[in-house]
Amino acid sequence: MRLSRDFFERNTLDVARELLGKFMVFNGKVGRITEVEAYIGQDDPACHAARGMTPRNRVMFGQGxxxxxxxxxxxxxxxxFVTEREGFPAAVLIRGVESVSGPGRLCKTFGIDKTHSGVDLCTSDSFYVEDRGYKPACIKETPRIGIKVGKDKMWRFIDDAI
DNA sequence: GTCCCGATTCTA
DNA sequence: AGAATCGGGACT
Structure with a gap:
């Protein structure tokens, strides 16, 4: 079943862990999420919202x-995927789905670009996330990838299935 | 308007 | 280790 607003409007680290094993659906394409990272609020130097609201990151400040x-x-x-309540800017970066590694390759594979930013995943018919009953057996936690600041936080989560 | 740099990926 | 490649955001 589709994930609702209540799923996303919670603590970002909880949402990040629980997104592992969920299925993202975009224009008929489906992928099981295997790797994510959390970016949380204005105190996280690696978060795009760290230096306030801009046209690009505006959606992070809205509803989860x-x-x-x-x-x-x-x-x-x-x-x-935007997390937390309206007014608290945070999101979970989808870094990989089954058999597709890397956030850049993921978007290319699915055909996602910035015109698909700001879509409400809780109401859209073509873009949403589903719980299909899969539960990761083991979740690995590491520092986030490809950033220069905020490396101290263990906010990268991987479905460490063998 | 100008300048620097980035939540990446591929090649060597 | 370095290149490819260009929009966003800070600053003048």
Whole structure:
């Protein structure tokens, strides 16, 4: 069944862990989420919201359960799911789904770009997340990847299935 | 307007 | 280790 607003509007670390094993659906394509990272609030230096609201990161400040997609390195898009209540900017970066590694490759595979930022995953018919009963056996926690600040936080979570 | 740099990926 | 590649955000 589809994840509701209540799932996303919680503590971001809980949402991040629980997104592992859920299935993202986008325009008929489906993938089981295997790797995520949390970006939490204005005190997290690696979070796009660390220096306040901008046109790009505006959706992070809104209700949980929306998509946040941004363009990076001149050629890749990265997909996030917004978490926490309206007014608290945080999101979970979807770094991988089964058999697709890396956030840039994931968006390319699914055909996701910044025009798909700000979609309400709790009401959209083409973009949402489902619980299909899968539960990861073991979750690995590591520092986040590809950042220069905020490396001290163990906010990367991987479905460590063997 | 200008400048620097990035939540990546691929090649060597 | 370095290149590819360009929009966003800070600053003038």
């Amino acid at each position: 359960g929306f998509s946040y997609v941004y363009f990076i390195y001149g050629m890749y898009h990265c997909l996030n």
